[in-house]
Amino acid sequence: MSIVVVGTVAFDSIEAPWGSTERAIGGSATYFSLAASHFTPVKLIAVVGDDFCAEHRAILEDRGVDLEGLVTERGGKTFFWKGRYGEDPNDRENVVTDLNCFEHFSPLLAAPHRSTRWLFLANMDPDIQADILGQVEGEPFVGCDTQTFWIERKLESLRRVIGRVDALFVNDREARELSGRRNLMLAAREILGMGPKVLVLKKGEHGAFLFTKDFRFFAPAYPLSEVLDPTGAGDSFAGGFMGYLASAPAVDEAHLRRAMIYGTITGSFACETFSVERLRGLTDEHISKRFGELVDLVKIELD
Amino acid sequence: MSIVVVGTVAFDSIEAPWGSTERAIGGSATYFSLAASHFTPVKLIAVVGDDFCAEHRAILEDRGVDLEGLVTERGGKTFFWKGRYGEDPNDRENVVTDLNCFEHFSPLLAAPHRSTRWLFLANMDPDIQADILGQVEGEPFVGCDTQTFWIERKLESLRRVIGRVDALFVNDREARELSGRRNLMLAAREILGMGPKVLVLKKGEHGAFLFTKDFRFFAPAYPLSEVLDPTGAGDSFAGGFMGYLASAPAVDEAHLRRAMIYGTITGSFACETFSVERLRGLTDEHISKRFGELVDLVKIELD
Numbered sequence: 310m311s312i313v314v315v316g317t318v319a320f321d322s323i324e325a326p327w328g329s330t331e332r333a334i335g336g337s338a339t340y341f342s343l344a345a346s347h348f349t350p351v352k353l354i355a356v357v358g359d360d361f362c363a364e365h366r367a368i369l370e371d372r373g374v375d376l377e378g379l380v381t382e383r384g385g386k387t388f389f390w391k392g393r394y395g396e397d398p399n400d401r402e403n404v405v406t407d408l409n410c411f412e413h414f415s416p417l418l419a420a421p422h423r424s425t426r427w428l429f430l431a432n433m434d435p436d437i438q439a440d441i442l443g444q445v446e447g448e449p450f451v452g453c454d455t456q457t458f459w460i461e462r463k464l465e466s467l468r469r470v471i472g473r474v475d476a477l478f479v480n481d482r483e484a485r486e487l488s489g490r491r492n493l494m495l496a497a498r499e500i501l502g503m504g505p506k507v508l509v510l511k512k513g514e515h516g517a518f519l520f521t522k523d524f525r526f527f528a529p530a531y532p533l534s535e536v537l538d539p540t541g542a543g544d545s546f547a548g549g550f551m552g553y554l555a556s557a558p559a560v561d562e563a564h565l566r567r568a569m570i571y572g573t574i575t576g577s578f579a580c581e582t583f584s585v586e587r588l589r590g591l592t593d594e595h596i597s598k599r600f601g602e603l604v605d606l607v608k609i610e611l612d
Numbered sequence: 613m614s615i616v617v618v619g620t621v622a623f624d625s626i627e628a629p630w631g632s633t634e635r636a637i638g639g640s641a642t643y644f645s646l647a648a649s650h651f652t653p654v655k656l657i658a659v660v661g662d663d664f665c666a667e668h669r670a671i672l673e674d675r676g677v678d679l680e681g682l683v684t685e686r687g688g689k690t691f692f693w694k695g696r697y698g699e700d701p702n703d704r705e706n707v708v709t710d711l712n713c714f715e716h717f718s719p720l721l722a723a724p725h726r727s728t729r730w731l732f733l734a735n736m737d738p739d740i741q742a743d744i745l746g747q748v749e750g751e752p753f754v755g756c757d758t759q760t761f762w763i764e765r766k767l768e769s770l771r772r773v774i775g776r777v778d779a780l781f782v783n784d785r786e787a788r789e790l791s792g793r794r795n796l797m798l799a800a801r802e803i804l805g806m807g808p809k810v811l812v813l814k815k816g817e818h819g820a821f822l823f824t825k826d827f828r829f830f831a832p833a834y835p836l837s838e839v840l841d842p843t844g845a846g847d848s849f850a851g852g853f854m855g856y857l858a859s860a861p862a863v864d865e866a867h868l869r870r871a872m873i874y875g876t877i878t879g880s881f882a883c884e885t886f887s888v889e890r891l892r893g894l895t896d897e898h899i900s901k902r903f904g905e906l907v908d909l910v911k912i913e914l915d
Binding site for chain 2 (some may be wrong): 520
């Protein structure tokens with residue numbers, strides 16, 4: 310079952326006390342696609358400028374990502390982001406955000422995209438997310454990400470989108486802002502009341518919760534000895550989660566729990582190198598090994 | 613198998629935006645004893661002043677805690693601590709610390725205490741901890757807690773103690789200070805190298821790790837909808853952990869993993885009321901229920 314992702318394909322420059330990278334491939338749709346491609350075919354919808362070359366496309370094509378929906382804007386420049394990390398990889402400063410050709414991104418979905426059964430709306434203007442939702446046919450399983458930026462500026466639009474999606478992905482800070490609750494259990498209850506069937510609440514190095522009206526699940530973070538660059542970890546989490554779920558026989562409790570572990574794993578690999586290096590070199594064996602380790606990490610044998 | 617705890621019995625005053633308490637019973641040995649008493653008989657060693665009355669002793673006696681080792685210093689006053697919490701229960705300010713009769717605490721262990729098979733050294737001057745270790749006979753299983761205060765002031769003494777104990781309990785901040793490593797996996801490796809067989813690394817609301825040279829385990833925090841007063845949660849964690857282990861048929865991987873869950877549970881109850889109210893009212897059924905919930909929270913069914 311293939312999955313359609315709509316988001317950004319970008320160039321990222323990153324500075325950290327332990328290293329840096331210049332104009333490496335990044336963007337929400339990129340990370341999501343590379344992670345999800347280990348589980349299911351992925352079709353990517355995004356816009357780039359003509360500074361996005363064949364070698365960049367090859368990074369996605371090598372993982373079998375369908376780029377029919379990747380529009381190249383003639384004379385345009387690709388979304389560019391520059392960030393800086395402090396000694397603590399949790400401290401990130403946005404140095405430059407040049408939307409470039411993404412500024413007026415408002416995709417018109419082609420027929421194979423409109424009829425998708427699996428859709429992921431990466432972080433973007435909720436009005437664009439709503440527009441895309443209006444174009445899809447049938448009742449696909451829709452995952453959606455957002456950010457503080459939109460919670461603060463377009464809460465009403467965002468709440469309308471949240472009311473229509475199946476799975477919402479937020480981090481702890483976003484959950485608190487969206488709900489107005491500091492306690493995450495109360496925040497989760499509040500957000501589930503806004504409509505999504507599934508809430509994935511990510512706490513970075515502290516793991517992630519999944520909430521539905523019927524059960525809750527906690528996935529510990531994969532314990533890393535070194536975090537080089539957490540950029541894209543959230544999108545990689547969503548890619549592993551949604552990709553696995555699209556490949557599963559059913560969206561039920563057992564598979565949602567496992568999807569959380571796969572999301573944790575693809576998110577963990579994203580942190581281990583700058584840009585997408587680690588995700589590019591990933592094999593199914595690497596993923597299986599971490600799955601086993603995570604299961605073991607929390608295993609409790611009962612009498 | 614009974615367990616001996618050496619630590620403080622104190623009066624605590626706590627102020628928080630959502631409530632306060634005045635001179636309620638607290639102290640490391642109190643929290644530890646109440647938690648451990650659900651699993652195994654506890655013998656408490658501490659000192660109080662004669663402001664510590666029969667009604668206070670009854671709180672411990674009601675849970676069967678042996679107070680033979682609780683010395684009352686005539687004319688002395690009981691350890692008093694006053695703390696203040698901010699909106700975030702993780703932000704705690706020490707307002708008053710009156711050591712009072714605890715200032716010169718240096719217990720001489722009686723025969724039944726010296727021959728204990730299970731010993732917990734709560735946070736105190738590592739030189740006193742070493743002195744107690746020197747008094748015990750045989751090779752008891754020894755758990756030990758400490759604090760930033762001693763890491764900064766008496767590191768050499770502390771390292772000598774750590775080299776002689778079986779299980780060390782620290783939180784994430786203490787682990788970083790003790791090891792000089794920011795990354796907790798590297799910190800854990802460093803600390804295990806200092807001698808303890810078992811390292812329990814607590815992250816408060818983010819759960820707790822257990823490390824040995826053979827395996828690592830992660831226990832998620834019990835998800836609470838309200839945290840009223842985290843005072844004593846760490847000592848209650850140690851009490852549940854050590855109490856369960858003392859009652860278990862063996863100190864092996866399976867029982868260490870379960871001890872982490874029991875520690876998590878007794879720690880969680882400590883947070884739900886000011887002082888020890890919730891721990892006093894606790895039943896074995898309350899503990900069993902949370903055990904089941906925590907197992908379920910991380911359960912992954914494999915194909």
